[in-house]
Amino acid sequence: MAEMYGWAGKILRVDLTSNKVETNDTAKYVPEYIGGKGIATRIAWEELKPGVKPYDPENLLMFMTGPFSGTLAPTSGRGIVCGVSPRTYPIPWFTYSGMGGNWAAELKYAGFDGIVLKGNSDTPVYLWIHDGEVEIRNAEKLWGLDIFETQELLKAEYGKEAQTICIGPGGENLVVSATIHHRQKNSAGMPGFGAVMGAKKLKAIVIRGTGGVKIARPAEFVKSCREVRKLVNSGPTETPVKIVLGPTHLPCTHACPFGCTRKFKDIPLRLGDGKDRRNIPVMCNAEAYELGCAWYKYPTPLIGKEYTGEIYTRAIEALGRDPGLELQAVIEALGVSGWTYLTLRCLFLACIDNGITRINGYKLDPGNPKFWESFFKKLAYREGIGDIFAHGLMQACEKLDLPEIIKKTAHWLEPMWGFPSHRDGRATESQPSPLWIFDMLHWVIDSRDPLASHHQTGYIHCWFPPHFEGGSPFVDFEKLKATFDRVFSAKGILEPGFEPLDAKTKVTKWFDDRAQMKDSLLLCDWCFPRVLKGFNTVGELEAAEDYYGNVDAEAEMLAPLTGLDIITADLDKAGERIRNLDRALHIRNYNRSRKVDASGEWVYEYPEKTDGTKLDKAMFDRILDSYYENRGWDKKTGWPTRAKLEELELKDVADELESMGKLP
């Protein structure tokens, strides 16, 4: 085999039932599937049969890196976890979860582009991966420990350079919102892959690599990385203009020069260990994972009230401790997702407002931080009420004897695929028209909260005028709109409303294909793609004739890294290939169809939070028709056509779907 640059070249396969370890060549999958999510989706297509449940030994749990992992490419430290999720609703299905930190880089340095796990061990084990070797070790002494205790113990054994990913009690006890954790505040949180690890009885993976990622054309690669970094001068979640970061900001991930953290810089590591860690800086993931974007106002139209997820109170903060932040530390240590707090709190507040003060005899006290500490322990250890909600919010409400209004409110809180409302403009953030229309389509075709797609829309929102909550006072909105129209060769892309519909659904497709690309390369979903450039100062921003960044940035780094003749069009096509393969997998294994896509349409009949825009069923159908048309998917079924699949070199996929009667 020719020498490989960028990729490590091997994918590690471990069967925890038989303890068999083998490796595959990465070359089988690249450059067609890039890496990360792309390779994982291809492996799932080939090996994950319909009917496989999250905790079955046949479920694959894949920890993947990309060609950029471990390199200088800005924000390239992220990795991705894929498999059948226990959390997705109404059925468990194949999905993905991103995660920052150093483990992805370390895995590359150990010689692997990914780890594909299958089988379930009978007894607790962990993996020790070091420079091309892997050992399955006994984890009896780790089982039951929280995520900090686990990491500290393994660090003592394997040294501070070793990188650990692990689960806490939540994962061990198969809580569907259990996280896979790494360092502090880094987790694959939302789809509950911690519980899949728990079912496999895999407590942790410890990685140490002393190798490196080979670069085909080093000088050119370094130059490209430096050019690309100039495009992203700002802390990307913040504003179009660079924020001078204080010393308490920390990047979530290896090779990230931005460190987009802004709030909540003093989260304590955890309670009760006698150490004061209030000055520990916290990474950007803290914002989303740890706090569950907890400050958002959450309108619940059925109840007629607006709730917030937060229990953060200034009054108590003045006493020196912040119960909201302390609670987050407890949730993190238990290894469950902080996002569950957001929707549970709103649900329990709705219960109280409707005269329901107890569930199954358990007294609800959602205003009290101590209640939540106790509740989350019950959740992680599956005691009483915790055992019911360990199945998920929607799943629990199906089982419980609750009034219809509460069940409907639960659905409002987690309207699609069992995930909290996010960037749809209805609850949590406002997302002015037309941005929510893009996001709606991302939600409609994805398998989870489509962060990788809609974080870009969130970034564009930061460039909107300040009367849209979260907008910027410094941006010339006309210039912003002109930049988009030029890049996408259309008129009116960022104008409010549905028209020009064809151009808007084309742009949505572009962002979604780019999301597949960045989850495969891997890069931060806030920072890429660069339609827009970040600026160092307000003056620079105001002087700019145009806000264009560089949509070729990914390819300009990948070509010199790998030595392959790769241009943007190849990567765009790979992104589209990955999306279509994911679609095919969902059609084959889960009967995904237009009908399933449309199941969340009702959410958008409610008005957007701040501009009041909404749609009806007829308009939704028009939008979906247009989107499917631009995707090359059949309008009636929502299935990709043979022509589209063959254009993407997925003839084998088309053949298999046809044999099942699932090709339009």
Add this chain to the structure above:
Amino acid sequence: MPTKTVPKSGVVNHKTELCRGCKICELVCSAFHEGVCGSYLSRIHIDADDLNFNFSGQICSQCESAECYFACPLKDIALCIDSATGARYINEAECTGCGACAEACQLPEPPIWEKTQGGKAVFFKCDLCKDTEEGPLCVAMCPWGALKFVNKEGRLDG
């Protein structure tokens, strides 16, 4: 025995309190010098305690009393002094891999490492990117201002 006064050198200083452990310094260093991204071939190491967020740097102090240079049996051939920057650097083509430089270094964790190159062992260390116009790339690319280059004229310590 030859005696020699070694000219002062510039130096890269690492400020622990500003470091965030992103390791970009290691990555650009290893990419530029070795064509590989990875800690093990970098001439600067960030010692990361990522559970408690303490980041300390391990990089050559370019000492005025250049013990590595004095110890090298092939001084000015294998361990050399760069006339422009003053950097004490290893000419890897001539290094025999004896390790006397690393042994002589007085820092608690000597920032001089061994690697295999062309089938033989050689040692490598920070050369202040003497062959670039802009100076040390780790400094140029550190996003946090945690690395500072002090040239030989501006240097107050040894």
